[in-house]
Amino acid sequence: DLERIEDVITHAWAESTRELYGSGLLVFHIFCDNKSIPKDQRAPASSLLASSFVSTIAGAYAGRTISNYLYGVRAWHILHGLEWSLNVPEMEALLKAASTLAPTSSKRKKRQPYTITLISSLRDHLALDNPLDAAVYACLTTTFYAAARVGEFTVCRLDVFDPAIHVKPSDKRQEQDRNGLTTTTFHLPRTKSSLDGEDVYWARQDGPTDPEAAWIQHQEVNQPLADGHFFAYRFKDGYRPLTKAKFLERLRTVAREAGLEPLQGHGIRIGSTLEYLLCGLPFDVVKAKGRWASDVFTLYLRKHAQIMAPYMQSTSLLHEAFVRYTMPPVR
CATH class of the missing domain: 1.10.443.10 (Intergrase catalytic core)
Structure with missing residues (x-):
C-alpha cells in the first residue's frame, strides 16, 4: 500500500518539475553534509534547519531557484509522508531577501519576443x-x-x-x-x-x-x-x-x-502574447488564450504604449468597435 501511495503521489508533479526538485534536494543534502547534520534530523526538517538552508545559499543563486529548491525539499517530505512545518512569515521574509541578494549573474535578461x-x-x-x-x-x-x-x-x-x-x-x-x-x-x-x-x-x-x-x-x-x-x-x-x-x-x-x-x-509564446495584444485583444482574452495561470506574462511585454493606445483615447476605439459588433442593426 505504501509503495502504491508513493507511485501515485509522484504524478502530482510534472516530470520537468521533479527533475528541478531533484536538483534542490541534492543541494539540500550537500548543505546538510557540510553542516554535519545527521540524517535523522534532515527529515522531517525543522523550521530552523529549513531557514538555515535558505540563508546559507542566499546570494549564491537566483531567488526563484532557491524557492524551487525549498519546494523540492517540501515535495520530498510529502512523498515520504513526513510532516512539513515552517515558520511561514519568517520563510517568506527569507525568500524575499534571497531574491534581493541574488547575484547579478543569476538574473536573466527579459526574454526577447518573436515577432x-x-x-x-x-x-x-x-x-x-x-x-x-x-x-x-x-x-x-x-x-x-x-x-x-x-x-x-x-x-x-x-x-x-x-x-x-x-x-x-x-x-x-x-x-x-x-x-x-x-x-x-x-x-x-x-x-x-x-x-x-x-x-x-x-x-x-x-x-x-x-x-x-x-x-x-x-x-x-x-x-x-x-x-x-x-x-x-x-x-x-x-x-x-x-x-x-x-x-x-x-x-x-x-x-x-x-x-x-x-x-x-x-520568446515564441511571449511574442504571440504581444502580437495579439497589439492587435487589440483585451488582456483577459489574451491571458485565457495563452493559458497563463497568472499575470506574470506582463513582465515580458514590450511596446506598452502601443498596447495601451486603444484604451486611452478620449473616445475609446475599442468601445466603438464593441458597440458596432454587439448592437442590433437599426431598422
Missing part, C-alpha cells in the same frame, strides 16, 4: 522542401499563433514519443462559430498544468507566416502518420519526432544565417 517580422526572416532562410525545415517552420508558426509552449508540440527525446501524451495529427480538428469564422483546434493530450489535456487553436493568417499554409507544406513534404508525432519528419527510411532541442538548434542556426540574434524558445 512576425522575425518569423518571416527565418522562413526566408529555411528550405521548406526539406523534411526537417518544413516541420520546424510548421511548428514555429503553430506554437506562435496558438500561444503554446514549445514543449507541447515537441518531445524531449527521440525515444519518448507516446501517443497518449503527445499531440498527433489525429488531435487536429476544425471548428466554426455562429458567425461562420473558422479556427483550427489541437487537443494536447497532456500538458504541464493539466493531466487531462487542453485545447489550443489558431486561425488562418495573411502573409508568409500563415500557420495553415505551413502545416499544409509540412503535410506534403513529410506525410506524418495520423497517430504519429504531430511534427514528425522523414529521416532515412522512417520518421523522427521533432525534439525541442533539434527545433531550437535549427532556429538558432537559421537566425545566425539571417544575421539575427538567436532567441530563447519561450
Whole structure:
C-alpha cells in the first residue's frame, strides 16, 4: 500500500518539475553534509534547519531557484509522508531577501519576443522542401499563433514519443462559430498544468507566416502518420519526432544565417502574447488564450504604449468597435 501511495503521489508533479526538485534536494543534502547534520534530523526538517538552508545559499543563486529548491525539499517530505512545518512569515521574509541578494549573474535578461517580422526572416532562410525545415517552420508558426509552449508540440527525446501524451495529427480538428469564422483546434493530450489535456487553436493568417499554409507544406513534404508525432519528419527510411532541442538548434542556426540574434524558445509564446495584444485583444482574452495561470506574462511585454493606445483615447476605439459588433442593426 505504501509503495502504491508513493507511485501515485509522484504524478502530482510534472516530470520537468521533479527533475528541478531533484536538483534542490541534492543541494539540500550537500548543505546538510557540510553542516554535519545527521540524517535523522534532515527529515522531517525543522523550521530552523529549513531557514538555515535558505540563508546559507542566499546570494549564491537566483531567488526563484532557491524557492524551487525549498519546494523540492517540501515535495520530498510529502512523498515520504513526513510532516512539513515552517515558520511561514519568517520563510517568506527569507525568500524575499534571497531574491534581493541574488547575484547579478543569476538574473536573466527579459526574454526577447518573436515577432512576425522575425518569423518571416527565418522562413526566408529555411528550405521548406526539406523534411526537417518544413516541420520546424510548421511548428514555429503553430506554437506562435496558438500561444503554446514549445514543449507541447515537441518531445524531449527521440525515444519518448507516446501517443497518449503527445499531440498527433489525429488531435487536429476544425471548428466554426455562429458567425461562420473558422479556427483550427489541437487537443494536447497532456500538458504541464493539466493531466487531462487542453485545447489550443489558431486561425488562418495573411502573409508568409500563415500557420495553415505551413502545416499544409509540412503535410506534403513529410506525410506524418495520423497517430504519429504531430511534427514528425522523414529521416532515412522512417520518421523522427521533432525534439525541442533539434527545433531550437535549427532556429538558432537559421537566425545566425539571417544575421539575427538567436532567441530563447519561450520568446515564441511571449511574442504571440504581444502580437495579439497589439492587435487589440483585451488582456483577459489574451491571458485565457495563452493559458497563463497568472499575470506574470506582463513582465515580458514590450511596446506598452502601443498596447495601451486603444484604451486611452478620449473616445475609446475599442468601445466603438464593441458597440458596432454587439448592437442590433437599426431598422
